[in-house]
Amino acid sequence: MERKPVAGAIRNKERSKKKFLSAVGKILKTKGYQGLRVNDIATTAGLDKKMIYSYFGGTDQLIDEYIRSQDFWSNIKEDKIPAGIKDGGKAFSENMLLSQFDYVFKNKELQKILLWRLSEKRKSLKKLTDVQEKNGEALFRNIMDPHFGDNDKQFRAVMAILVSGIYYLNLYAAVNGSVFCGLDMKSEEGRDEVKKALSFLVERTYGGL
Structure with missing residues (x-):
């Protein structure tokens, strides 16, 4: 009975991570790397900035993952x-x-x-x-x-x-x-x-x- 909630949480996490990565890309394209601040990334993603630390470990790690992907x-x-x-x-x-x-x-x-x-x-x-x-x-x-x-x-x-x-x-x-x-x-x-x-x-x- 617990599998569905767990699976849903994993999917939500992956969706949120994609939103953060997409937000980094949008900011890079419009403002350059100087605009990659935690509050701006969270606002662009439409998510709580605390999730950046939970999912990536911090802003630097989020940016690092984005760089590798591109x-x-x-x-x-x-x-x-x-x-x-x-x-x-x-x-x-x-x-x-x-x-x-x-x-x-x-x-x-x-x-x-x-x-x-x-x-x-x-x-x-x-x-x-x-x-x-x-x-x-x-x-x-x-x-x-x-x-x-x-x-x-x-x-x-x-x-x-x-x-x-x-x-x-x-x-x-x-x-x-x-x-x-x-x-x-x-x-x-x-x-x-x-x-x-x-x-x-x-x-x-x-x-x-």
């Missing part, structure tokens, strides 16, 4: 690597870069997090970087390094340029304007040209190293 590379984990890759990760690399390019463009909250990471020291932001590096290292070590052999570090350098370029072009379009090198980063035509370039560079890298 990052692209933090969700590309070793156990999600496709089995039986035969091309040294060429198709996988291309697909990940193209997906990341669109993901960053569409996710305004992640854009705020990326800008936040560049402007303030915070344990959760440092941890985000560490998780990204850990997941990236698993991809390199298991797929790309064996394929490129002695040129593995050069491939990593190419990927560093491509990934950082994806971040910058999307942040530039969101903050300072849309045109970069004569291409409109907010237009479908301009973004398609960048995608073609990403595919071209992956192709040439795999063919030339």
Whole structure:
């Protein structure tokens, strides 16, 4: 007889947690990270601020969980690597870069997090970087390094340029304007040209190293 109330309480808790996480995203998008205060988060969520401490342990832990949920590379984990890759990760690399390019463009909250990471020291932001590096290292070590052999570090350098370029072009379009090198980063035509370039560079890298 007690199962239904317990199950209901669990569902209510999960719904409330989602509301708090959603509230963090809304505030990030409209006010930036400076607006992430406990009272404002609770008001935006329409819930009692005491629940933040009960469900997450505190505001910092709530924000940390939100940051983890939004990052692209933090969700590309070793156990999600496709089995039986035969091309040294060429198709996988291309697909990940193209997906990341669109993901960053569409996710305004992640854009705020990326800008936040560049402007303030915070344990959760440092941890985000560490998780990204850990997941990236698993991809390199298991797929790309064996394929490129002695040129593995050069491939990593190419990927560093491509990934950082994806971040910058999307942040530039969101903050300072849309045109970069004569291409409109907010237009479908301009973004398609960048995608073609990403595919071209992956192709040439795999063919030339």
